[in-house]
Amino acid sequence: MKKWFSRKLAPIIMVAPTTVWMILFIFIPMIIVLIVSLVRKDTGGGIIYELSGNGYAEMFKIEYLRIILKSLWVALEATVICLALGYPFAFIISKLPKKYINFCVMLIMLPFWINSVIRIYGWDTLLRDEGVLNKLLMSWHIIKHPIVMMKTEGAVLFGLVYELLPFMVLPLYTSISKLDNSMVEASADLGATRPRTFTRVVLPLTMPGIFAGSIQTFIPALGLFYIGDMMGGARYMYIGNLINNQFGSGRNWPLGAALSIFLIVLTLVMMRQYAKVGNLEDMA
Amino acid sequence: MENNFSLSETRSVSGENIIELVDVVKCFDDDTVVKKINLSIKKGEFLTILGPSGCGKTTTLRMIAGFEDATSGKILLEGIDVADKKPNERDVNTVFQSYALFPHMDVEKNVSFGLVEKKVRKSEISERVSKMLKLVMLDGMEKRMPDQMSGGQKQRVAIARALINQPKVLLLDEPLGALDLKLRKQMQIELKHLQKSLGITFVFVTHDQEEALTMSDRIVVMNDGTIEQIGTPREIYNHPKTRFVADFIGETNVFEAYLEEAGDGEIQFNMEFGHCRLPISDFNLEEAVYICVRPENLRITADETPNFRIFGLVKEHVFIGSTCKTLISLANGMEVKVTSPQTDALFPAGSTVNIYWKPENGVILHRKADRVYDIIENAVILEG
Ligand SMILES: Nc1ncnc2c1ncn2[C@@H]1O[C@H](COP(=O)(O)OP(=O)(O)OP(=O)(O)O)[C@@H](O)[C@H]1O
Ligand SMILES: [Mg+2]
Numbered sequence: 247m248k249k250w251f252s253r254k255l256a257p258i259i260m261v262a263p264t265t266v267w268m269i270l271f272i273f274i275p276m277i278i279v280l281i282v283s284l285v286r287k288d289t290g291g292g293i294i295y296e297l298s299g300n301g302y303a304e305m306f307k308i309e310y311l312r313i314i315l316k317s318l319w320v321a322l323e324a325t326v327i328c329l330a331l332g333y334p335f336a337f338i339i340s341k342l343p344k345k346y347i348n349f350c351v352m353l354i355m356l357p358f359w360i361n362s363v364i365r366i367y368g369w370d371t372l373l374r375d376e377g378v379l380n381k382l383l384m385s386w387h388i389i390k391h392p393i394v395m396m397k398t399e400g401a402v403l404f405g406l407v408y409e410l411l412p413f414m415v416l417p418l419y420t421s422i423s424k425l426d427n428s429m430v431e432a433s434a435d436l437g438a439t440r441p442r443t444f445t446r447v448v449l450p451l452t453m454p455g456i457f458a459g460s461i462q463t464f465i466p467a468l469g470l471f472y473i474g475d476m477m478g479g480a481r482y483m484y485i486g487n488l489i490n491n492q493f494g495s496g497r498n499w500p501l502g503a504a505l506s507i508f509l510i511v512l513t514l515v516m517m518r519q520y521a522k523v524g525n526l527e528d529m530a
Numbered sequence: 531m532e533n534n535f536s537l538s539e540t541r542s543v544s545g546e547n548i549i550e551l552v553d554v555v556k557c558f559d560d561d562t563v564v565k566k567i568n569l570s571i572k573k574g575e576f577l578t579i580l581g582p583s584g585c586g587k588t589t590t591l592r593m594i595a596g597f598e599d600a601t602s603g604k605i606l607l608e609g610i611d612v613a614d615k616k617p618n619e620r621d622v623n624t625v626f627q628s629y630a631l632f633p634h635m636d637v638e639k640n641v642s643f644g645l646v647e648k649k650v651r652k653s654e655i656s657e658r659v660s661k662m663l664k665l666v667m668l669d670g671m672e673k674r675m676p677d678q679m680s681g682g683q684k685q686r687v688a689i690a691r692a693l694i695n696q697p698k699v700l701l702l703d704e705p706l707g708a709l710d711l712k713l714r715k716q717m718q719i720e721l722k723h724l725q726k727s728l729g730i731t732f733v734f735v736t737h738d739q740e741e742a743l744t745m746s747d748r749i750v751v752m753n754d755g756t757i758e759q760i761g762t763p764r765e766i767y768n769h770p771k772t773r774f775v776a777d778f779i780g781e782t783n784v785f786e787a788y789l790e791e792a793g794d795g796e797i798q799f800n801m802e803f804g805h806c807r808l809p810i811s812d813f814n815l816e817e818a819v820y821i822c823v824r825p826e827n828l829r830i831t832a833d834e835t836p837n838f839r840i841f842g843l844v845k846e847h848v849f850i851g852s853t854c855k856t857l858i859s860l861a862n863g864m865e866v867k868v869t870s871p872q873t874d875a876l877f878p879a880g881s882t883v884n885i886y887w888k889p890e891n892g893v894i895l896h897r898k899a900d901r902v903y904d905i906i907e908n909a910v911i912l913e914g
Contacts, residue, residue: 426630435618437618437644437648439647446643
């Protein structure tokens with residue numbers, strides 16, 4: 247009896263809480279989203295339980311397609327900028343003396359402790375036309391008229407980069423700090439210059455970090471609707487806002503759900519790709 | 531141990547120096563790790579840097595390769611100061627202790643890495659790679675990834691990857707450290723043959739004295755950032771110049787003695803527990819010395835001999851294959867090891883014996899100043 251308990255039941259009991267949590271908060275909501283995406287919309291919001299592909303079909307309307315493509319493009323831009331900023335940053339951190347590394351990693355993590363909506367509001371206070379920065383510049387007579395910084399596409403990009411840079415830097419840092427310095431030395435020993443060492447050895451061996459960081463930046467960049475809202479305003483619509491809208495004023499739940507499923511599938515595909523590259527990490 | 535010289539000392543080495551270290555010092559923060567060493571490495575020789583862990587072997591090698599800058603002093607490669615040359619600009623290649631193979635490249639790509647950097651033609655690269663892989667007996671493994679190979683194979687890839695560049699000098703940092711004993715012995719022989727057939731200068735780091743004795747043309751014994759002695763394996767083994775070298779290389783018995791005048795007016799070496807008379811010069815009366823004698827050079831007899839009176843009790847015999855090691859404890863607790871061929875008649879445990887040796891087999895060292903007096907140089911054989 248006791249043996250049976252320890253061998254069969256104990257592992258089940260141990261994984262039970264996680265399993266229950268996963269089922270309740272991930273699996274069931276996903277199923278609900280999937281169901282909603284596959285039924286007919288009710289005109290006043292809500293749904294009618296009748297099988298329909300309309301949610302998906304509507305995604306391909308030109309105005310929605312344009313938003314989706316634009317969102318993918320902005321997310322890509324944000325990812326590339328994060329990578330360009332994050333890689334040297336992560337590289338420098340990993341080369342610092344040990345005692346400074348923890349401090350730097352903590353600095354990167356620090357923003358996580360403050361709600362991101364509040365932080366974005368902070369930027370609004372600083373950057374809007376009558377914001378702190380413009381007022382300062384005008385009082386110093388550097389500019390006559392306020393510079394329009396908020397409610398632009400640039401502001402959205404800035405917001406995304408600002409918000410997501412830590413998600414890029416952390417996996418990069420992990421990957422780069424794992425890189426055995428003797429690899430770099432071996433490359434130099436065999437006659438490679440520094441740039442050649444970077445492209446032939448460092449870059450391929452830190453590819454898992456680049457991939458992980460890019461996915462962790464790209465996916466949220468698609469979904470962060472409040473940044474589009476607050477930094478871009480109503481003029482700029484992104485897939486995040488679009489989904490958000492469908493469950494609110496848009497009153498098209500199946501479309502919102504279908505767009506969500508699209509994002510989920512995109513995520514899963516990328517994760518799969520990452521798993522393949524991730525194998526490299528064990529070898530490095 | 532004494533017949534370990536079979537592989538070495540066979541090639542004559544030309545006098546030309548390919549590497550010279552002049553007063554080289556290396557400090558990490560306040561820690562002086564290499565203390566003003568001078569070393570000339572001859573072209574084509576197999577030079578081994580031997581020393582205990584942490585004595586600065588790797589640091590010395592890394593300075594030659596260019597991974598560390600010397601704090602002061604000069605490093606000359608073929609007579610040219612290489613202080614401002616980066617590792618990729620030096621005509622030396624390194625085999626790292628951890629092999630440092632590129633995990634994302636197969637064997638072929640690893641081995642051809644240096645040639646690609648030198649922009650050698652593709653056809654020539656593949657020709658040289660396959661020749662090199664044949665040389666290290668890895669032909670047919672071109673497409674293997676490093677993580678699919680055994681330690682010995684990886685090690686060969688590392689050697690091939692370095693040698694294919696035809697460096698003037700190959701630096702090897704304990705390349706056999708991770709291998710099991712049998713493979714290690716085999717690789718020692720293979721490496722030595724490789725070095726001979728290619729005629730490339732090898733600078734080989736190890737802390738295994740037997741490995742050093744087997745493979746080297748010359749050995750540099752390092753201790754605590756300084757060079758204790760440089761010499762052929764035979765010189766190092768038979769004529770250690772310091773107590774450290776005597777202790778570190780092989781097994782040895784170290785007797786502490788004072789040079790004093792005996793009752794009959796003769797000068798003799800007095801010990802706590804006996805005395806002996808050996809031919810001397812260069813030593814002063816009242817001087818404290820070490821007398822180092824290898825176990826295989828000690829003899830035991832029941833009686834006092836004219837020149838030796840070092841009595842002890844036979845504690846036990848330990849059989850080691852063809853020889854027998856006898857442990858003898860002296861009055862002051864010192865344990866003396868004597869090895870003798872198994873065919874010798876043995877004194878039973880508990881019997882009192884006198885220890886003696888042929889004077890040319892003992893090395894006498896000054897105890898304060900580590901200067902040397904080597905009896906063999908003016909051998910006057912007093913015994914039998
Ligand atoms: N980068 C470094 N920073 C500070 N100290 C170092 C550094 N590299 C080596 N040392 C110190 O220098 C000394 C010599 O190191 P080195 O690696 O040359 O020893 P070694 O003779 O190769 O030893 P082993 O046989 O264990 O490899 C050691 O005390 C080590 O702690
Ligand atoms: Mg070392």
